Amino acid sequence: MSDDIKKYFNDLLQKVSGLYVIQIADRDGVPLLRVSNSQEKNVDFALMPSFIPTFTTACDQASKLGLGRNKTIISMYSNYQVVQMNKLPLILTFVGAEDCNTGHILALEHQVDDYLEEIKLAVIEP
């Protein structure tokens, strides 16, 4: 993974206050890139093997509601919030504090598209 992509996502992490982790994984949950704020809380749960496949399943089910393809799932917990974006074949996961600016995270979606294209090339079979 080229260093400039990692640097870009690290800069992005600093821009949103209260954001702990940005993780890019494939749809099976294999992490491709992970940047985290080392001073902040330990959020290793985002790396749990069941985390991404659960989102993929939820996303597939939500797509059957007749409202079109599901793009984003926001999960609010007592101490965290998790924003997961369906960018198949990639899954983008943001983990932040419960009072983190959700709208700001959602606005990042279009900003990261160009960088995700580069990562997609590495994931898609030739």
Add this chain to the structure above:
Amino acid sequence: MEQQLEKVLSEILTQQDTVGALVANRQGLCLGAKGNINPNVSGIGMAISEQVAKLEPNSTLPATVCLYSGNKRCVIQKDGDITGIIYKQTTPATATTAATASTSANN
């Protein structure tokens, strides 16, 4: 449910030069938008107002941010849990009127 909010937004749009308005909640999510404004700017607008509020941490008055860009202005104000974002666009006609008024005031 949000009729009252829609009414307020419509009222804001009737003000001179105003082209769009939105309100965001404390999560930076758009509660309502009217006019020529992208609802996705709610998060960024709130982030700007939060950063600006840090300049005067002891101030009890809500900070107002005004961003100028060409003939457009973006006014952001955070009051408690609610953030309001208003887009204004100066049309050539109003700009001329304002310039004339300022010249006559100077004379």
